[in-house]
Amino acid sequence: MSDLLETLFLSKIYQSPLVLASGVLGLTADSMRRVLEAGAGAVTTKSFGLEPRKGHACPVILPYHSGLLNAVGLSNPGVDEMVKEIKKLHQESKGGIFASVFGKTPEDFGEVTKKACEATPDLIEVNVSCPNVASEFGAPFGADEFSVANITRIVKKAAGDVPISIKLTIHCPSIEKMARVCEENGADALTAINTVGPGMLIDTGVMKPILANKVGGVSGPAIFPLALKAVWEICANSSLPIIATGGVRTADEALQMIMAGATMVSIGSGIYYKDIEIFTHINQDLTAWMEARHIHSLETIRGAALE
Amino acid sequence: MKTFPVIDIKHHSAEIKSIYFKQIEPDIYPGQFFNVWLPGVDEKPFSISDVFQGIMEITVKAVGPFTRALVAVERGDFIGLRGPFGTHFTFHHHALLVGGGMGIVPLRYLARMLRQQGFHFEILLGARCEKEIPFQNDFSEWAPTTFVTEDGSLGYQGQVTEYIHEKIRESKLSFIYSAGPEAMLIRVMEEAKKAGLNYEISFERYMKCGIGICGQCVVNGSGIRLCKEGPVLSRNMAETVTEWGIPHRDATGKRKV
Ligand SMILES: Cc1cc2nc3c(=O)[nH]c(=O)nc-3n(C[C@H](O)[C@H](O)[C@H](O)COP(=O)(O)OP(=O)(O)OC[C@H]3O[C@@H](n4cnc5c(N)ncnc54)[C@H](O)[C@@H]3O)c2cc1C
Ligand SMILES: Cc1cc2nc3c(=O)[nH]c(=O)nc-3n(C[C@H](O)[C@H](O)[C@H](O)COP(=O)(O)O)c2cc1C
Ligand code: FES
Numbered sequence: 383m384s385d386l387l388e389t390l391f392l393s394k395i396y397q398s399p400l401v402l403a404s405g406v407l408g409l410t411a412d413s414m415r416r417v418l419e420a421g422a423g424a425v426t427t428k429s430f431g432l433e434p435r436k437g438h439a440c441p442v443i444l445p446y447h448s449g450l451l452n453a454v455g456l457s458n459p460g461v462d463e464m465v466k467e468i469k470k471l472h473q474e475s476k477g478g479i480f481a482s483v484f485g486k487t488p489e490d491f492g493e494v495t496k497k498a499c500e501a502t503p504d505l506i507e508v509n510v511s512c513p514n515v516a517s518e519f520g521a522p523f524g525a526d527e528f529s530v531a532n533i534t535r536i537v538k539k540a541a542g543d544v545p546i547s548i549k550l551t552i553h554c555p556s557i558e559k560m561a562r563v564c565e566e567n568g569a570d571a572l573t574a575i576n577t578v579g580p581g582m583l584i585d586t587g588v589m590k591p592i593l594a595n596k597v598g599g600v601s602g603p604a605i606f607p608l609a610l611k612a613v614w615e616i617c618a619n620s621s622l623p624i625i626a627t628g629g630v631r632t633a634d635e636a637l638q639m640i641m642a643g644a645t646m647v648s649i650g651s652g653i654y655y656k657d658i659e660i661f662t663h664i665n666q667d668l669t670a671w672m673e674a675r676h677i678h679s680l681e682t683i684r685g686a687a688l689e
Numbered sequence: 690m691k692t693f694p695v696i697d698i699k700h701h702s703a704e705i706k707s708i709y710f711k712q713i714e715p716d717i718y719p720g721q722f723f724n725v726w727l728p729g730v731d732e733k734p735f736s737i738s739d740v741f742q743g744i745m746e747i748t749v750k751a752v753g754p755f756t757r758a759l760v761a762v763e764r765g766d767f768i769g770l771r772g773p774f775g776t777h778f779t780f781h782h783h784a785l786l787v788g789g790g791m792g793i794v795p796l797r798y799l800a801r802m803l804r805q806q807g808f809h810f811e812i813l814l815g816a817r818c819e820k821e822i823p824f825q826n827d828f829s830e831w832a833p834t835t836f837v838t839e840d841g842s843l844g845y846q847g848q849v850t851e852y853i854h855e856k857i858r859e860s861k862l863s864f865i866y867s868a869g870p871e872a873m874l875i876r877v878m879e880e881a882k883k884a885g886l887n888y889e890i891s892f893e894r895y896m897k898c899g900i901g902i903c904g905q906c907v908v909n910g911s912g913i914r915l916c917k918e919g920p921v922l923s924r925n926m927a928e929t930v931t932e933w934g935i936p937h938r939d940a941t942g943k944r945k946v
Contacts, residue, residue, distance in 0.1 A: 407904040409942045412912035428904065434941035440732035441724070441769075443898040444690060454903065459943035587692030587767040588728045654902050657917075 386672050387665060389423060389680060391623055391645050392545045392570055394504060396423030396478050398665050399640065399680060403627050403650030404429050404482035404507060404549075405454065407658075411470035414479070421661035424478025425471075426648065427464055429509040431484050432494055434460040439594035444583060449602030449629070450651050451581055453595035456484060461497045468501035480505040482549070488523075488533045495540040506541050507625075508533060511551035511576035524551040524576070530560060531567045538568035545570035547625060552578060552612050558619040565620050573625040573648070574616055575609045577601045602651035605629045610642055617643025618688055631655050633667030643685040690726060692767035696744070701823040706760045707748045712740055713770060718777030719799035720868075720891055720921035723747065724899040726769025727762070731755045734896045734916070736795040736868075737773060738824075748794045748823060774899045776921040778889050784810045784864040785856055786832075787877050789849055790821065792869025795891055797824045799866060804831045811835075811860050815849030815873075818842045833860075850876035857884050864888065875933055881924070890927055891920045895938055905942065908932050 389399040402408060402417045402425040414425040437457025444451040458464065461483075468479055481503035485491035495506050510533055511524030523529040530548065537546050548564040550557060552575050561572055577599025585592050609628025617624060626644035629651065630636055636647045652660045668680075677683065697709040717740050725747065726732040733755050738748040751757045762768060778799050788796040793814050803810050812834040816822045819842035828834045836844030837852060845852065850873055856862065857880070867877040868891035881888045894915045897905040901917035908915060910931035918926065938944055 406902050407907065407914075409904040409938075410907055410909065410912070412909050413904050413907040413914075414912075416912035428942070434943045436940040439730075440897055441690065441726055441771075443900070443903060445900065450902075454897075457897075457941055459938075459941050463943050583690075585690065585692050585728070585767075585769065587694075588769075590728050592690050592726070592769070594731065651902070654900060657901065 386669050386678065387423075387680070389645065392505065394478065396646070398423035398661070399646050400636070400661050400664060401478070401480065401625060401646050401648035402426055403648040404509065405452075406650040406653055408482070409459070409467070411467045411474065414471055415475050417658060417661065418475050418477035420658045421665045422477065423646070424480055424504065426480040426482050426507055427468065428458050429456055429482040429484045430458040430461050430464045430494065430498075431456065431486070432461055432490055434458065434463070441593055442595075442598075444592055444598065445654060446583060449600055449604035450654060451583060451593060451598040451600055452577065453580070453593050453598035455595060461494050465497060465501045468498070468503055472502065478504045480507050480547075482507040482509050483537075484509040488529065488536050491533050492536040492540040495537045495546075499541055499544050503544060505571070506537060506544055506546045507573055508537050508546060508548045509576070511549050522551060522553070524549075524560075525554045527554075527560060527563050531563050534564050534567035534569050547571035547573045549573040549576055550612070550616075551576045552608055557612050558615050561616040561620040561622070565622050569622060571623045571625065572616060572620070573627055575605070575612050575628045578605045578608060601628070602654070603629050603631060606635060610638055613639055613644050614642035614687065617685055631660070633664045633671060636664055636668060637671065637683070638687075640680055640684055641687040643688055645684070690769050690771050692726070692728070692769045695762055695764050695766050695768060698762070698764060701748070702820040704751045704760070705748065705821065705823055707738060707746050707823070708759070708762065708768075709744055709746050710768075710770065712743050712745045714773060717745060717773045719802055720777040720795050720889075721773035721775050722899075722920065723770045723772035724774065724896075725759065726771070727755065727758050728767075728769065730758050732769065734774075734899060736891070737798055738794045739798045739801060741801065748797075750791050771899060775916055776919060778866055778921050780806055780808065781864040781887075782808050783862050784808070784866055785853070785860070785862045786810060786812045787849060787853060787865060787867040787869070787873075788812075788814045789869025789873040790816055792867070792873070792891065793822060793824070795868050796866065797827060800828060800831050811856060811862060813837070813849050813852055813856055849873065850880070853877060853880045854884070857886065867891070871934055878927060888924050888927075889921050892922050892927070892930070893920055895940065905938070
């Protein structure tokens, strides 16, 4: 890989600005290593909590013509198992590892973070915005400024030297205000956005919602313009580095995110459309685009669309 | 995902049934699977056991809550199907098909295809008892078939793996296809290696999405996804897997101990 794509993010240099988004192929070290080998600069683990969770009954993931619907329900093997996988991945790969954590209560977030940091991830990503466990957890914390401020402070304290990023949802009164709340309470970075909705699909044969959870977060191409606008708004109002997430499938879309001010660009649903090689292909296309314009660093175009 | 009406049902035993649908996709190959959705219950993976004259078939053994509900469906019920997913068996001359338990199911459609291509092949099938071996007539009609049961109720008494070596040598076979319990697959791979033969095996793990994104079915080693780069693995792929015979991951992703 050419070093044109080297990206400085929170005082570490990554080989590529591309990141694997949380929840996709992020359960085991070998699975994440494969994504790093395909060209991702960093991988984000599946969000994990203190205890193992089975998640919802299947179907949990449903493609439709414009994107995916998912209600996995935060299934995960628990922090102890994930710490082992992160340690293993650290030994086997130089790529970045972001640990995504969630909790049932603000205190849980702190405890999971403390344990996760035993594996020295490069970043703790704080999932305050999963829309798929509302029946169990109530409305996502991410909708409420007071909760987000509180969780940010707790996680920041628990994380010690490891930087933290708060993962935002567009379902809050004002995402720019939420970004400032995170910044003021100690966040080092922001990830935007989580899935949108939730939405629903009904089978007309049996006349019932198809997802076992009935509703699920929408991701993929359908949400790209929503994610891009959210990133643009956040970057116009905050100086924190951003991991842009939502519907990216091509180098052109990754560039749009960077021009809106993103530092890293993460990809989840894109793997459904273009498989794991999506990282290889976007890296190649980004490099070709830069070479054609004699651009030596993505830094020179970052936020170009903000003016 | 769409739902389709069940057009017929066949009982093999109290626990094993075949369920028939109109063929929903033009290209379906042996070894591939469908995610089968029972509205209000769950969605789980099942191998295709036959495609013939525009009709496709899955064959299910009741072993738990979902499969018990699935064998209870009736003609006319609407059932969701997504697929076909995953890799499939490729066609080779002079092969031995080794099936154990419900691993017999995908080999049934493979046997039909091999016969259609006019290939020579032989079959070795094992299960606990006679009742657990569906499609006995088809197999016996299509190729020289040896049955092995643990209780001796059909064919030889014992384990299929005891007969692989002999079969390969006697019939000068040069390729092995296998599906079934993991302990059996491990023996098959050992035998194939000893005999210097190539093989394809169908290898199963807990699955959720079926489309290569949830990560549930990833195996240790090269990190391959069994719903996408599997369930049928070539010898080269199988040799990259480092978790043979260790406890599987469950719905949480944690290994059972
Ligand atoms: C690619 C593939 C093809 C299969 N083909 C067939 C087939 O043709 N016929 C057949 O009868 N069975 C087949 N199975 C197995 C079938 O999916 C399980 O028997 C079924 O999911 C069990 O569900 P349950 O609720 O009845 O039992 P449970 O009590 O939940 O489980 C019984 C066993 O099935 C396994 N299992 C449960 N859920 C899953 C899951 N989501 N994915 C994979 N394994 C699971 C469990 O690990 C356990 O070993 C196949 C499995 C895979 C992965
Ligand atoms: C199957 C699936 C599972 C997901 N699980 C998580 C999760 O555990 N934690 C999280 O923060 N985001 C999760 N997400 C959201 C993604 O990380 C991402 O924010 C969102 O899907 C938008 O990006 P995309 O369009 O590239 O997928 C999940 C998304 C999908 C499709
Ligand atoms: S079942 Fe989801 S990746 Fe294979």
